[in-house]
Amino acid sequence: MSPSQQPPLIKLEKICFAYPGRPPVLRNLDLELRPGDKIGLAAPNGSGKTTLLHIIMGLLRPSSGRLEFFGRPAAEEEDFIAVRRRVGLLFQDADDQLFSPTVLDDVAFGPLNLGKSREEAREISLRTLSFLGLEDFADRVTFKLSGGEKRLVSLATVLAMEPEVLLLDEPTAGLDQRTKKMLIDIMQNLSQAYLLISHEFDFLAATADHIYTMEEGRILLDDELYIHQHQHAHRLGKQPHKHI
């Protein structure tokens, strides 16, 4: 099958969601992620990006709408348990993701849950850490890591599960330029399709093929986004950047 014939990795149809007692965050949202897609999502704070990712992972249930993964619908917790084996989410706050005392324990947590043996899990974890240039971190204590280190280790914990799709919630937040550069290199070497949230235009330009945004609880694709991009360009007018 050519990529265009394969079913979308993730397909959302008319998703509606509201937190109890609050106005709706997502209103009839549609989204499709296909094999090989590298999509950036840039939208103001509070527009529902994190909520969207949590809906995709089945952490929140939409009030209406349909979710489909790899061509199969998902609605119940059972379905999402299977989905989480193939879709990895990097949380916005690394402290939520790293809960084990040591780095190696944390990275191995996912593989062990997937039923790998101790040896396999250790091997996968060490391999993932060295892929990210973190081979010396295995025995470090997680709560003593710096913000940037925590972020990269979080990414390792997700990658160690060898997901087919990655969702990244503001991976660049709070990173210094050097770590950001490292992250760009890592992203460019990933084989998986991903959807990443970021406010940083230069980061998106380097890592995403398409940049979407969100407005009034819906996704706007980049062709509908032309005017938006232009405003963006003016705000960052002094920095060199690409127009997409």
Place this chain on the structure above:
Amino acid sequence: MISEPFASGDSFLHRLDPRVRILAAAAYSFTVALSYRLPNLLAALVLALALVALARLPLNQVLPRLKVVLGFLLLLWLVLPWSYQGTTVARLGPLAVSREGLLLASQITLKSVAILLALIALLATMTTARLGHAMNQMRIPDKLVFLILITYRYIFVIEQEYQKLWRAARIRNFRPGTNLHTYRTYAYLIGMLFVRAAARAKRVHQAMKCRCFQGKFHTLEEFASGRREWLFAAVMLLLLTGMAVYELAPAAVHHLFTLACGSPK
């Protein structure tokens, strides 16, 4: 912030299977807590010091750790000797110091110092992570193990959140005093801390679910017991049994001693 100053080392005890150390610590604590005879308690203290020596922990770092119980013990010594009814051995002005009070205070002091020292030697010589993993492999319920590991991991984060809230209050010129405003602010602060801790717990659980956590806890570390462990366990068992027998039937032990050493008379 939690530091684990004794956790790294290369002594006999450091290398001993953590599971054996946990069992030994539990057995020791029970035996000593239930012992009352002074010779027994003195023996327990000697054993604890021997364990500290076996772990090659520097005494000048171990002793300051006893501060935790020292304040409590001091209070005990100030109150117990004269408030406890019994045979008077001395008088301090209007206060009669009783023999039983002195005895009880000594027992409690010996017990707590001995148990604390033994726990430092046996348990503080492993990281909390190790402790959790070892407990996990001893079939101790997952929930309990999680409680320990997660507390260890997040106590620091919660402290940071407390500092953040506290800074936010101080930036806006909050000065604690003895008034309703102060109490209310403290109540909000603590309330906020609980709310944040609960929200944090929820997000951590979500992150764990995303990594296919389904309630069963797996660990990477695997521990092995060999001759060293058996030897250590046997010696500990022998000593603790000896203490238990002496506690229950001191006459039998005296009898054994006289048999072994010959009658002194």
